[in-house]
Amino acid sequence: MVFSLRGSREVRRLPLALLLLAAWAAASGQLHYSVPEEAKHGTFVGRVAQDLGLELAELVPRLFRVASRSRGDLLEVNLQNGILFVNSRIDREELCGRSAECGIHLEVMVDRPLQVFHVEVEVRDVNDNPPVFPMTVKTLRFSESRPLDSRFPLEGASDADIGVNALLSYKLSSSEFFFLDIQSNDELSQSLSLVLRKSLDREETAEVNLLLVATDGGKPELTGTVQILIRILDVNDNEPNFDQSVYKVQLLENIANGTLVVKLNASDADEGSNSEIVYALSNDVPSSIQAKFKIDSSSGEMRIIGQLDYEEKKSYEIQVIASDKGSPSMSGHCKISVKLVDVNDNTPEVLIKSLALPIREDAPLGTAIALISVSDRDSGANGQVTCTLTPHVPFKLVSTFKNYYSLVLDSALDRESVSAYELVVTARDGGSPPLWASASVSVEVADVNDNAPAFAQPEYTVFVKENNPPGCHIFTLSARDADAQENARVSYSLVERRVGERAVSSYVSVHAESGKVYALQPLDREELELLQFQVSARDAGFPPLGSNVTLQVFVLDENDNAPRLLLPPGAGGAGGALSELVPRSVGAGHVVAKVRAVDADAGYNAWLSYELQAAAGGARGAFRVALYTGEVSTTRALDEADAPRQRLLVLVKDHGEPALAATATVLLSLVESGQALKASSRASAGAAGAEAALLDVNVYLIVAICAVSSLLVLTLLLYTALRCSAPPAGGACGPAKPTLVCPSAAGSWSSSQQRRPRVCSGEGPPKADLMAFSPSLPQGPDTVEERQQRPESEHFGKELE
Template sequence: MPSLRGGPEVRQCLLLLLPFLAAWEAGNGQLHYSVPEEAKHGTFVGRIAQDLGLELTELVPRLFRVASKDRGDLLEVNLQNGILFVNSRIDREELCGRSAECSIHLEVIVDRPLQVFHVEVEVRDINDNPPRFPMTEKTIQFSESRSLDSRFPLEGASDADIGVNALLSYKLSPSELFFLDVQTSDELSQSLFLVLGKSLDREEDAEVKLLLVATDGGKPELTGTVQILIKVLDVNDNEPTFPQSVYKVQLLENTANGTLVMKLNASDADEGSNSEIVYSLGSDVSSTTRTKFQIDPNSGEVRTKGELDYEERTSYEIQVIASDKGTPAMSGHCKISVKLVDINDNTPEVSITSLSLPVQENAPLGAVIALISVSDRDSGVNGQVTCSLSPHVPFKLVSTFKNYYSLVLDSALDREATADYKVMVTARDGGSPSLRATASVSVEVADVNDNAPVFAQPEYTVFVKENNPPGAHIFTVSAMDADAQENALVSYSLVERRVGERLLSSYVSVHAESGKVFALQPLDHEELELLQFQVTARDAGVPALGSNVTLQVFVLDENDNAPLLLPQGAVGVGGSVSELVPRSVGSGHVVTKVRAVDADSGYNAWLSYELQSTVGMRSLFRVGLYTGEISTTRALDEVDAPRQRLLVLVKDHGEPSLTATATVLVSLVENSQAPKTSSRALVDAAGQEASLVTVNVYLVIAICAVSSLLVLTLLLYTALRCSAMPTDGACAPGRPMLVCSSAVGSWSYSQQRRQRVCSGEGPPKTDLMAFSPSLSQGPESAEERQPPLEAEYLGKPRQPNPDWRYSASLRAGMHSSVHLEEAGILRAGPGGPDQQWPTVSSATPEPEAGEVSPPVGAGVNSNSWTFKYGPGNPKQSGPEPKKQTQVSFLPRRKGEASQPRQ
């Protein structure tokens, strides 16, 4: 219970104010109780839970506990009723010695949330120690010649209690010869003297026995006694005397061994041997004092012996006896009171109690991390300790009580920046020079899920050849998460969507742990050129965080489609064609034209035509290497067989090359047997040709309008992208112009902008090609340049020959293939691009063969091709004048037949 002292009225007032005082103390984080020493086990001390404002039901859930730095087993708390009680015997003298104040400091700690309270329990002294004399029997020699009022000092009793319980009074047994004189010094210490009240006569009283009783002020009173035996001597009648009975000396606790404390100088009125003085320590001097001080018996010098420690003992009292050499010897007494002065010779002590480790990186400011207590054995300013932290840490110290601190969070934590902190606590005392001590605590920062997985790039471009095996690994995505443990455990999944009429998951899958992307089925370039989808990376934190990455999978073309012959007017069974040729035709007469297409792209769709070697056939007919036109090489003779069977081999340029064959049956007839075209047929053909020209004009106008709108849209889109993207993005300088040349022609790559393909399910691709033949002048070249009549194809779609396209293997990301239409002619002058790029060439022995080079390499964009005939072929003879020709662009959808332009 809190201590109550004073009169009844004061006690009554304090009892009324006690609840308010308890509430005030609890609010300030400290309670004060008192308990008498030697209280029995279970003695009530205080209702600590009630005084701290805690509910009994929350003591156990909040981990209510009591801790004490030194004596943690003396007091205990009943968690059922919240009462603080005595757990084991409390001995105040053992706990605090003779200190005037004796308290047990408790730390009450509760969690959820963390709270710390300081409780001080004062241990009240009871009168449980009687006065004790240094010895039970003391012998004193008195000369019979001692004068009246002669004084002999007596060693007083000591009481281990304090206060009134240690306030001693002395009483001497009745005697006619002696009485007791008690003197109180200014320091409340008592000096006892046995005073001679009547002259001694050895012949009457050789010995006198007295009983000295010491009584303390406690209730009940306790006493202690000593038997005094006085022997009366009949010799030397003068004793040595000191100038003063008490000497006071101050020494620093670090005084070196052998330091002179003081020099005593006693005198004796006798002469001769009776005046020779010998100094010695009194028999009452304790053994501890004898280990610290010594006296020279002849000179009376008192010196230190051993090390002095203020923290061990603050003062010493030394009884000194000066005895002469008379017979019997006489002696005088004095007392030396030595007080030690404290110096700053003890470093502070730091104790750290960790409470909340590790610390969550999202912990609120002010959260308590650890409790720190400091102490210093020195006194006064030397024992005043201040604490500080190492710099640049997000923590601070908050003083909660004397010599108690809390380490609290001062600024926000980020585990990804710093995962743990080495906090150094430095304690300094107020001495001069100041001493310090350090203690460190490692504060680990626990991770929370505050970082989403991050991919190295926002999108990836992947190239996969078509006809891949099912389950083929095509790419691996990888994302990094800056968090730790399960918060950094990344799993991958597809962002499901529809690709045409099918789900994305029917095409590809991603492994949840490794991030490997697999193609679930063979991909077909002719069906799907680009497959664009997103992969999500999600961590295992709570809540989970995620991010997406875009994959653009370009399906590269392989030569898996053979050339396909297109049907013509007189096509027979098995792909054979029958033609009638008058024998009067001359060299260069076009007999017919073989047409074929290839579903592949690029080189795989680049077709060439050649006649199979047949005896006598090669000299009469020839076929255009890239046009498929079969024409005569000379004028017909009568000796030529009337029926000619031609086998035309059509092959692409893939690896390996795929072929198809067409059979042409040529019948040589006389002029009278040749079919004649009626005037009406000619008129109909001319009308159809005129209508076709009109349709082509409208078609060109529509194409120009759509192209203009497309160019305007692209310009606006590019301007917007330039304003929002860095310089190395869509607005960066385009690739240099690509010019490729070979034995059969050249293509020029003039597309400068970067083309972004967003989906693999766009509209059918549009094919566009332009080429410019530069043919040498000659009869054969002139015939080769003449566009064949296509009147027989009016009324049905005309199939291209050949179908010029290049695939994603040559140009990844293109939406369109380029087709060469034999009816399209582009003017190409010598001022074309000068920059040369790697060339893919194909040589031909045909004299009319030129050079054809499509753009080469993945990632090439081109909507402009150049085809060159003639002087580029090293097999042709000397330079010939070049004839400029015209160009026509014929865009069409893949698979559609192109209409000729007359």
């Protein structure tokens, strides 16, 4: 705390007790300094930055600033050394009037983070105003017949200073006729009266000149004077007398014009015109009072003629003269003391400043958003203001100092739930009825990257026909990010992994912006039936957030593989031929050979049928082939007319569109029964073992194929349920239909169900039927290895529209 002397002198050393007081005030968030009024520009007030614990180097970066609601240019802070100094002339009387307390309230604010400190600078009064009388020359009239000790009230001087500087003492020039009587009444005011000590004789002394000097209690003392001219009258023995020397009145400040203030009553002991009294305001009454009060000259009633305002002036002292109509006229005096009573006629004021907006949604609790000050010009309870905030918002008001509040964050924010708040701050006073005012604050919530992109499903299933063109669009992925702007800009990328010996990026690619998935090369179902990979969606926030989704690409079959014949070991001939010995004694319906074939495709494309073609030199009508099993049997009994060597051509074709086919040659040798018996006995042992092995293989294959088919049916049912609940993301190609196949020992069954996924090419109308066809299983140990090299999934197909 710094104290300054009068004039240009200032105290340069601080008492230890005052330094301790300043340190305590800074710790509590409020500093107190003092400065004398009329101090010169640059006068030291206090080390604000040091007392607040702020480093000098951070004043400019943290936007250190000082603000005051009124006369903010009086004090200033040097940002280089953090010293508060006088910037312009401070006139305490202009700033606070005659108020006992006078101070300048400063708000010291810094940003990053926002902090506010309150500084009270007391303005000390100096004796810079001399006492002033209402007039420089005052003329009085005294009747020569006035008795001794007669009193005549005098208007005292006024001093704009306060305290000791306004404590006045009076001295009257020496006179043999009069002396000055000073009486102190309530409120530290004084009543001055001239008292007659010696009888007057107009014939000897017609006028008396006096000088009244008023001296204040300041150091140095200042004085004011008034010249009193007393004229001695030779008429009218009695002056009017009031029944009270002082009339005390209390009025509400909102009293209406014309309201009676007081009715004066004065009497005169004379008779006739010398007792007729006329009431008037004293000539000493200022014009500002004359504009608010009016007295009726005959009745003595004083009424309100102007608007009273407690906040402007709290009390009035009015001198009234009652004069008779004698010649010369005599007068009596009284004083009316009017005190105003405050009413709640001023609405609170709300001022919002230093907004730190927008606020991040991850801002910690207690973050200051705005500084709010409220005020009310009324007094007492009428001027006591309470502040409230819109209910049900994540903010609260924290009182910092007197009528100052901070708007702070009270609970967590989520921009994705509420992106902006409209707050209303309401200030309400304690009057009856209370008055209130409000101010609005728009608080925008700034986005933080706290939401990762999200896909509608954790997994997507796509069906693509094999042999698709390179670069074909097969699917479009879309992830939504609940954040805003850059935090919501999503980019897609492929999560690299190995598919066998190759990277997944050699099969598919993902467009970074659109999320479209493309097949980079033709897919081969016989090589890769299911391609499963992950796509990552990542936003552009900092740090970026991301999520993955799994994409299952099922490759649908096309009829691109012709049937392949399965010939026993040692089968030779052109293109390979099946040779069998047939006894001539066999009857009709005897199976003489069996053509076996497989197709690498699936579904209809792998469903094989057998057809016997005409062959040169063959026995006409003696043999036939089963449509689906490939078994060659006799249609009649053989005879001697039939050629010993029969050559049959069997056409094997699938049910694809278009159908693909292969031709098998069957060479039959017709022999006698003895030769056939020897040949069959030699092969019986090997055939029995082969049949047993084939039976075991068939059982295992049937169980495996049925299990895989059941899994596929479950997958398709789940996919259908998902597609019913959400619209599918489209590919660039047309519909197809799936076919499920389950083989058995007697043949195979398949059923097709119409679906609606996106695939790479169109199909004809959907099929829904039940059919049986050859399981196309090999015979003999040599075909088991071939079967193990082919995936079990070749025996069922999937085609969806």
